[in-house]
Amino acid sequence: MFDNKDKTNLNELGEFGLIEYLTKQVELTQKSSVKGIGDDAAVLDFSNYKTLISTDLLLENVHFDLRYVPLKHLGYKAIQVNLSDIYAMNGMASQVTISIGLSSKFPLEAVEEIYEGALIACKKYGVDLIGGDTSASTQGLVISVTSIGYAETDKIAYRSAAKEGDLICxxxxxxxxxxxxxxxxxxxxxxxxxPNIQPDLEGKDYIVERQLKPEARKDIVELLAALEIQPHAMIDVSDGLASEILHICKASNVGCKLYEEKIPIDPMTYETAREFGLDPTVCALSGGEDYELLFTIPQDDYDKVKGQLDISVIGHITEASAGYQMISKSGNVHDIKAQGWNAFKSEE
Known part of the structure; x- marks a missing residue:
C-alpha cells in the first residue's frame, strides 16, 4: 500500500529516536500541564476541578480501513473520538496521550502523517499532547489515545442522572x-x-467528512454553559442514537419517548441513504460514529434551546414502566432496540 522507495525505515531511528523525532515540536499551552513529554510521567495540576479520563483503542481492519482512510485523517479522528468522551461528561478536554503500534510496512513518513493529523486536532481544540508510546505490531496499525480533562463537581453530567419529564436533546x-x-x-x-476506476465521491463531501473527519462537540458544552443550562444526563453518539438513549435510560432507571420526525437528518444523508436502499431513520438510530452529544435537560429550559439551530429536542424521558419507545412519522409506536455497531461481532 505504501511506496517505501526513498522512505525512511523506522529501524534507522529506533523507538526513542522515533518518539523524539515526532514530538520535538510539541508545545504545552494548558496551565494544568506542569510537565509533558520527556520524563517518566506527565505532571498535571487541575487545582479544585475533578479530573476526567477516557481511553479509546483503534485497530486496523476493525475500526478503520487504510484503503480509503488517509493517515492524516486517521490521526485527526483518533484524537476527536477521544475528546468527545470528555465533552460527553460536560467537561473540557485539556491533554491527550497517543500510543501507536505499527508494522515494518510503515515508513517514518507514514507515522509523521498520523502525528500531523493528531497535532492539528490538538491545536484546534486547545489540547496538549503530553505523552504516549510506540511499539512494533504484528497485527497491523494500532492507535490508542487517552484523553484527560476537567469539570467542576456539580457540572459533570453522568448517564445516570436523567429525570422523568426531562427533554431529550x-x-x-x-x-x-x-x-x-x-x-x-x-x-x-x-x-x-x-483499479482503473477512480472513486466517485463528487457532491458527497459532507457525509464523507462525517466519517473520515468527525468533529467533537466542544462548542455544545460551551453553548450550554453560556445558556446557563446544566444537562442532567449526557452521552456522545458513537454507536447510534438507539444504543445511546438506552444507555441513559438504563443507567437512570427511566423510560423514553422519541419522535421520528424530530430526529435531525441532513438532506444529503437522507438522499444518499435512499440511494443505497436504506432507511435514513435506521441509519440515525443504529449507524453510529456521528459523535454528536445526546443529553437531557429540565423542561423549564425549553425556551433556552428552542431557538438554537444546532440543538434538536427529539423526545422526553418517561417513567421506567413506560419502556423505550419511538413514535413514527405515521403515528405508530415502535420499541427502541440497540442495534449499533459491535466491535466483537464475528464475520459472517
Whole structure:
C-alpha cells in the first residue's frame, strides 16, 4: 500500500529516536500541564476541578480501513473520538496521550502523517499532547489515545442522572457518518474490481467528512454553559442514537419517548441513504460514529434551546414502566432496540 522507495525505515531511528523525532515540536499551552513529554510521567495540576479520563483503542481492519482512510485523517479522528468522551461528561478536554503500534510496512513518513493529523486536532481544540508510546505490531496499525480533562463537581453530567419529564436533546444531525461509510465501502469494492476506476465521491463531501473527519462537540458544552443550562444526563453518539438513549435510560432507571420526525437528518444523508436502499431513520438510530452529544435537560429550559439551530429536542424521558419507545412519522409506536455497531461481532 505504501511506496517505501526513498522512505525512511523506522529501524534507522529506533523507538526513542522515533518518539523524539515526532514530538520535538510539541508545545504545552494548558496551565494544568506542569510537565509533558520527556520524563517518566506527565505532571498535571487541575487545582479544585475533578479530573476526567477516557481511553479509546483503534485497530486496523476493525475500526478503520487504510484503503480509503488517509493517515492524516486517521490521526485527526483518533484524537476527536477521544475528546468527545470528555465533552460527553460536560467537561473540557485539556491533554491527550497517543500510543501507536505499527508494522515494518510503515515508513517514518507514514507515522509523521498520523502525528500531523493528531497535532492539528490538538491545536484546534486547545489540547496538549503530553505523552504516549510506540511499539512494533504484528497485527497491523494500532492507535490508542487517552484523553484527560476537567469539570467542576456539580457540572459533570453522568448517564445516570436523567429525570422523568426531562427533554431529550441532540446536537447536529445523525446518520451521516454511517451513510458516508457505505459510500466509501462501495467505492472500495468498485476499485478492487477495477483499479482503473477512480472513486466517485463528487457532491458527497459532507457525509464523507462525517466519517473520515468527525468533529467533537466542544462548542455544545460551551453553548450550554453560556445558556446557563446544566444537562442532567449526557452521552456522545458513537454507536447510534438507539444504543445511546438506552444507555441513559438504563443507567437512570427511566423510560423514553422519541419522535421520528424530530430526529435531525441532513438532506444529503437522507438522499444518499435512499440511494443505497436504506432507511435514513435506521441509519440515525443504529449507524453510529456521528459523535454528536445526546443529553437531557429540565423542561423549564425549553425556551433556552428552542431557538438554537444546532440543538434538536427529539423526545422526553418517561417513567421506567413506560419502556423505550419511538413514535413514527405515521403515528405508530415502535420499541427502541440497540442495534449499533459491535466491535466483537464475528464475520459472517
Amino acid at each position: 441532540v446536537s447536529g444531525d445523525l446518520g451521516g457518518a454511517y451513510v458516508g461509510l457505505q459510500l466509501l465501502e462501495r467505492e472500495k469494492q468498485i476499485f478492487l474490481e477495477n
